[in-house]
Amino acid sequence: MLGGLCPQRGWIEDLYRDLHAHPELSHQEHRTAALVPDRLRDAGCEVHEGIGGTGVVGVLAKGPGPTVLLRADMDALPVREETGLPYASTVTATDGDTEVPVMHACGHDVHVACLAGATTLLAQARDQWSGRLVVVFQPAEETADGARAMLDDGLAGIVGDVDVAMAQHVLPMPAGRVGTRTGAVLSAADSMRITVHGRGAHGSMPQAAVDPVVLAAMIVVRLQTVVAREVAPGDPAVLTVGSIAAGSKSNVIPDHAVLQLNVRTYDEATRAAVLAAIERIVRAECQASGSPAEPELELFDRYPLTENDAGVTGRVAEAFAAFFGDRAGELPQQSASEDFSDLPRAFGAPSTYWGIGGTDPDAYARAQEAGRVAQDVPVNHSAGFAPVVQPTLDTGVEALVVGALAWLHR
Numbered sequence: 188m189l190g191g192l193c194p195q196r197g198w199i200e201d202l203y204r205d206l207h208a209h210p211e212l213s214h215q216e217h218r219t220a221a222l223v224p225d226r227l228r229d230a231g232c233e234v235h236e237g238i239g240g241t242g243v244v245g246v247l248a249k250g251p252g253p254t255v256l257l258r259a260d261m262d263a264l265p266v267r268e269e270t271g272l273p274y275a276s277t278v279t280a281t282d283g284d285t286e287v288p289v290m291h292a293c294g295h296d297v298h299v300a301c302l303a304g305a306t307t308l309l310a311q312a313r314d315q316w317s318g319r320l321v322v323v324f325q326p327a328e329e330t331a332d333g334a335r336a337m338l339d340d341g342l343a344g345i346v347g348d349v350d351v352a353m354a355q356h357v358l359p360m361p362a363g364r365v366g367t368r369t370g371a372v373l374s375a376a377d378s379m380r381i382t383v384h385g386r387g388a389h390g391s392m393p394q395a396a397v398d399p400v401v402l403a404a405m406i407v408v409r410l411q412t413v414v415a416r417e418v419a420p421g422d423p424a425v426l427t428v429g430s431i432a433a434g435s436k437s438n439v440i441p442d443h444a445v446l447q448l449n450v451r452t453y454d455e456a457t458r459a460a461v462l463a464a465i466e467r468i469v470r471a472e473c474q475a476s477g478s479p480a481e482p483e484l485e486l487f488d489r490y491p492l493t494e495n496d497a498g499v500t501g502r503v504a505e506a507f508a509a510f511f512g513d514r515a516g517e518l519p520q521q522s523a524s525e526d527f528s529d530l531p532r533a534f535g536a537p538s539t540y541w542g543i544g545g546t547d548p549d550a551y552a553r554a555q556e557a558g559r560v561a562q563d564v565p566v567n568h569s570a571g572f573a574p575v576v577q578p579t580l581d582t583g584v585e586a587l588v589v590g591a592l593a594w595l596h597r
Contacts, residue, residue, distance in 0.1 A: 189308065192585070195307055196581070199300050199301070199304040200576055200577075200580060202222065202226075202299075203296055203297060203300035205274075206219060206300060207275075207276065207291050207296045208274045208275070208276055208278075209278060210264075210291045210296070211262065211263055211280065211289065212263060212265065212280050213327035213330040214240050214262075214327050214330070214333075216326045216327075219299065220236065223245075223324050227306060230247065230306050230310035232306065233245065238337045238342055239325075239327075239337035239338075240326055240340075241326040242326050242333070242336070242340070242342075243324040244321065244322070244337075245306060245320075245322040246320070246321050246346070247321075248320075249313040249317055249318065249319075250318070252595060254318060254346075254348060255318065255321065255352075255353070255591045256322075256323060256346070256536070257302055257306075257590075257591060258322075258354045259301070259322075259325065259354070260324075260328035260329075261295055261298075261299055261324055261326055262326055262327055262328055262330075263276075263289050263291045263292070263295065263296075263329075264290060264291075264329060265282050265287035266288065266289070266568065266570055267288035268290040270571055270573040272573055276289060276290045278290075293568055294572065297543075297574055297579060297580065298356070298357070298583070300580060300583075301586075301587060302587060304583075305583075305584050305587035306320070308584065308588050309588060309592075320595065323337070325530075331489055331490050331526050333526060334530050335526070338529065342530075343533060346534070351536055352534065352537075353539055353540070353587075354525075354538075354540050355541050355542065356540070357567075357574050358544060358545065358567065359545065359546050359564045359566045359567065360542065360544040361544045362543075362546055362547060362575050362578050362579045363514055363544060363579075363582050364514050364544040364582070365507055365511055365515050365516075365544070365582060365586050366516050366519075366543075368495060368517055368518040368519075368520065368541075369495055369497045370495060371492060371493070371520065372521060373490075373493035373521050373525050374451040374492065374493075375490060376450065376451055376524035377449070377458070377486055377490075378448070378488040379448050380446075380447050381447075381484050382483040383403060383443065383446070383469070383478060384399065384442065384481075385397040385399030385443060386442060387441055387442035397479060398440050399478075400434065400441065400444055401476070402476040403431055403444040406468060406469055406472045407428050410426060410465065411426075413461055414426050417460065422452075422453070423451075423452070423522075424450070424453075424457055424461055425450070427449045427450075428446055428448045429449055430445075430447040431447075450462065450465070451522055453492065455492065465484075466484055469482050490525060490526055491526065491528040491532070492528065493540050494528070495538065495539045495540055496538060499538060499539045502593050503541065503589075506589050510589045511582075511589075514582075523567065544582070546565075547575045550563075
């Protein structure tokens with residue numbers, strides 16, 4: 188079947204470059220979504236559009252057998268591209284009330300092109316498999332609500348029962364490689380906005396104030412003890428305070444401060460413990476400072492833990508080893524987060540999520556030899572992230588086909 192990849196390679200590469208040059212922010216993926224349905228129809232899929240806003244679903248059935256769901260995300264990021272590519276993005280878009288540059292800095296353009304290509308290959312070889320293929324092109328992964336939006340808009344009713352769900356992500360590792368991992372592979376993520384209240388006063392009269400800037404500083408310092416002193420050394424966790432905003436003038440003590448922080452954890456018990464510790468510390472510091480009002484804590488941009496089923500992952504890993512040989516291996520645990528798991532959980536289906544490389548292998552080898560991988564290899568969400576076209580796309584298409592056929596092959 189994969190011998191049929193060569194005739195498809197041209198349009199898959201063209202689609203990728205087109206998507207890369209025309210990125211769209213979360214919930215704005217109208218042009219991207221419009222490029223998908225005709226490809227799916229040409230492959231013989233039953234097509235559903237506008238699911239969860241801009242989501243697209245294709246269903247391809249061929250006789251009795253399991254239902255395999257493959258998913259790709261479509262959205263881009265508010266990043267100004269600095270790759271120097273001839274097909275680099277110059278797009279801008281409105282994000283809230285702000286005009287921002289837009290770039291496929293996370294590689295979702297790779298995901299869309301690969302899933303479109305894999306669907307075509309599987310459609311052309313329906314005599315070699317039996318069952319039902321469901322392909323999901325999902326909006327708004329970057330805002331953590333795209334999968335839920337599709338589910339809320341009736342995805343389960345359209346798709347029906349699912350036996351196994353799979354997805355992949357292009358990562359800053361050598362192109363041509365594919366990696367799997369059993370268990371927790373991507374972290375759960377929780378962002379929190381905390382507003383603490385003080386009492387404003389003239390900067391020369393601090394005795395009349397309850398200073399929310401000092402209160403916020405004490406909270407930041409104390410939060411550093413959560414991972415260091417409340418999480419077991421063998422349980423990975425990250426707590427980052429990414430933003431503090433308070434006041435507008437050097438000699439005015441403001442009446443409130445706003446902190447924004449992010450938490451990454453790899454199991455639900457640690458997740459609950461860290462979030463509870465944050466709330467305890469914030470409330471205690473407010474009380475210690477004599478804050479005149481209770482703090483406000485708001486959770487947002489919450490991503491589920493991506494945890495790979497052992498049986499599904501083992502089966503896919505075996506298929507990858509047979510097809511890719513020594514280009515297949517184990518994927519290190521990643522600190523990034525995803526909302527893919529919302530889909531298999533809603534369907535009650537086991538799932539697996541793997542990584543494919545997107546970095547030029549020679550460039551990666553030079554960086555590795557110099558001990559400068561972290562400095563010289565652009566990572567996802569950076570302005571310089573630019574997967575090499577090949578063998579990245581071939582590997583992504585092949586991995587999806589091989590993974591699906593681990594269940595669908597007769």
